[in-house]
Amino acid sequence: MTEQDLQILVKDGIYKGKPLGAKLEETHISWILLTNELVFKIKKPVKLSFLDFSGLTTRKTLCEKELRLNKRFSPIYLDVLPVTKQVDGYEIGGESGQIIDYAVMMKRLSAAKKxxxxxxxxxxxxxxxxxxxxxxxxxxxxxxxxxxxxxxxxxxxxxxxxxxxxxxxxxxxxxxxxxxxxxxxxxxxxxxxxxxxxxxxxxxxxxxxxxxxxxxxxxxxxxxxxxxxxxxxxxxxxxxxxxxxxxxxxxxxxxxxxxxxxxxxxxxxxxxxxxxxxxxxxxxxxxxxxxxxxxxxxxxxxxxxxxxxxxxxxxxxxxxxxxxxxxxxxxxxxxxxxxx
Missing domain, CATH: 3.90.1200.10 (Aminoglycoside phosphotransferase (APH), C-terminal lobe)
Structure with missing residues (x-):
């Protein structure tokens, strides 16, 4: 997933047939899309000395691993969903289109409680x-x-x-x-x-x-x-x-x-x-x-x-x-x- 793909997803993306309406935050290694009730975390396609997110298959595997490991601690981790490119835009969790990335889906909690x-x-x-x-x-x-x-x-x-x-x-x-x-x-x-x-x-x-x-x-x-x-x-x-x-x-x-x-x-x-x-x-x-x-x-x-x-x-x-x-x-x- 490119930076350009991401910006379009944030602005015009779809989840369950409705506008995503997301706010973007990011770290050195992740893009984090915040909606009213959910968080979608997408791994940046980067390769560093201590990690390698450069391949799509690897990012999918690591998303699934992130879900499994964090479920040991937390009830907020829900699923891993594909990010797809459609003819008319981008969708999270879509069943058709070209898969360009994967997102870990979580419940959103209040930042005031961190x-x-x-x-x-x-x-x-x-x-x-x-x-x-x-x-x-x-x-x-x-x-x-x-x-x-x-x-x-x-x-x-x-x-x-x-x-x-x-x-x-x-x-x-x-x-x-x-x-x-x-x-x-x-x-x-x-x-x-x-x-x-x-x-x-x-x-x-x-x-x-x-x-x-x-x-x-x-x-x-x-x-x-x-x-x-x-x-x-x-x-x-x-x-x-x-x-x-x-x-x-x-x-x-x-x-x-x-x-x-x-x-x-x-x-x-x-x-x-x-x-x-x-x-x-x-x-x-x-x-x-x-x-x-x-x-x-x-x-x-x-x-x-x-x-x-x-x-x-x-x-x-x-x-x-x-x-x-x-x-x-x-x-x-x-x-x-x-x-x-």
């Missing part, structure tokens, strides 16, 4: 965190156990990819931030050398599972019960991880929003429901995973700033990159103070 929105106005309660912790603990407890061995070299390479933004940092940030990156990578490498045996043992004990992989407040709705959505389908390695890495993203996110008390409530309830911390080394590993999640957030925002240089979003992304680099450094300082 957790990141509620965090910004300090409207997340301790009761919300208890319910969320209980739900995630239950999902983790019942998730498929993954036996693929821990690879310290892959782990270090993932962390050290933050070095890819050093050229950008040298141009747009102070030297302090370059020092933060260098200190973080050297500390991260030393940490893995020290704790690799325990991280491998956690895999053997069954704590590596097929979970969410992108568990942050932007992928959670807080309603009568929490609704989790948008897990990673395009790269199994990003989703099949230690459960501590999965919850570390959410706890880091809460701490980045200056809501450390909510993070503590979440962890207390989660651990009551699913004892994923079994020895003191696991606390250190959890801290490392929070550091890694801040690292990745810093990198993503730096890349977004780089790509938007000269446009309005640049400053927002730049400030976010600085914030997450500072948070990563806070975790590094804690690791250096606690590691044996």
């Amino acid at each position: 957790m990141d929105t509620l965090l910004a106005v300090k409207e997340i309660t301790s009761e919300d965190m208890v319910a969320l912790a209980e739900k995630i603990a239950d999902l983790h407890r019942n998730a498929q156990v993954i036996s693929t061995a821990f690879d310290p070299n892959v782990q270090m390479a993932t962390f050290n990819d933050i070095e890819s933004i050093k050229l950008f940092a040298a141009r747009h940030l102070t030297k302090d931030y370059l020092n933060i990156i260098d200190n973080a990578t050297s500390t991260g490498n030393a940490f893995i050398h020290h704790y690799a045996d325990r991280m491998a043992e956690r895999v053997r004990l069954g704590f590596k599972r097929d979970v969410h992989g992108d568990l942050h407040s932007g992928n959670i709705f807080i309603d009568k019960e929490p609704i989790i959505f948008d897990c990673i389908e395009f790269n199994d390695a990003f989703r099949q991880i230690d459960v501590l890495s999965d919850i570390a993203f959410l706890c880091m996110d809460l701490e980045a929003a200056s809501q450390g008390s909510l993070s503590e409530i979440f962890l207390t309830i989660y651990c009551d429901q699913f004892p994923a911390f079994q020895q003191s080394a696991d606390n250190q590993i959890f801290l490392y995973y929070k550091c890694l999640r801040a690292n990745i957030r810093a990198k993503v925002n730096a890349v977004s700033a780089w790509e938007s240089e000269g446009s309005e979003p640049f400053q927002e992304h730049l400030e976010a990159a600085e914030k997450y680099l500072r948070l990563m450094n806070d975790y590094v300082m804690q690791i250096q103070g606690k590691a044996d």
Whole structure:
């Protein structure tokens, strides 16, 4: 599906014989069409270092995988429908015409109930965190156990990819931030050398599972019960991880929003429901995973700033990159103070 096809679909497309009437939002890898009651998510035909959406058959397969995986967490995922080109326009769910793409169909929920929105106005309660912790603990407890061995070299390479933004940092940030990156990578490498045996043992004990992989407040709705959505389908390695890495993203996110008390409530309830911390080394590993999640957030925002240089979003992304680099450094300082 081309950008031109998409614009016509958004403007004049049909669903069930009626005008689609959609509003378009997009990410780096998806087009998201919002109607009054439904959401249609279409994968962009892109090929990146960590995913390949370039082929129509692949996009269909990954849409079906996205539906299946997210139904583990969420009742909002409904179906995968073809996007067809008709003689007189474009249709979602049509039974005739040329299939040009596929869309994951979901129920639309109120954006005002997204957790990141509620965090910004300090409207997340301790009761919300208890319910969320209980739900995630239950999902983790019942998730498929993954036996693929821990690879310290892959782990270090993932962390050290933050070095890819050093050229950008040298141009747009102070030297302090370059020092933060260098200190973080050297500390991260030393940490893995020290704790690799325990991280491998956690895999053997069954704590590596097929979970969410992108568990942050932007992928959670807080309603009568929490609704989790948008897990990673395009790269199994990003989703099949230690459960501590999965919850570390959410706890880091809460701490980045200056809501450390909510993070503590979440962890207390989660651990009551699913004892994923079994020895003191696991606390250190959890801290490392929070550091890694801040690292990745810093990198993503730096890349977004780089790509938007000269446009309005640049400053927002730049400030976010600085914030997450500072948070990563806070975790590094804690690791250096606690590691044996």
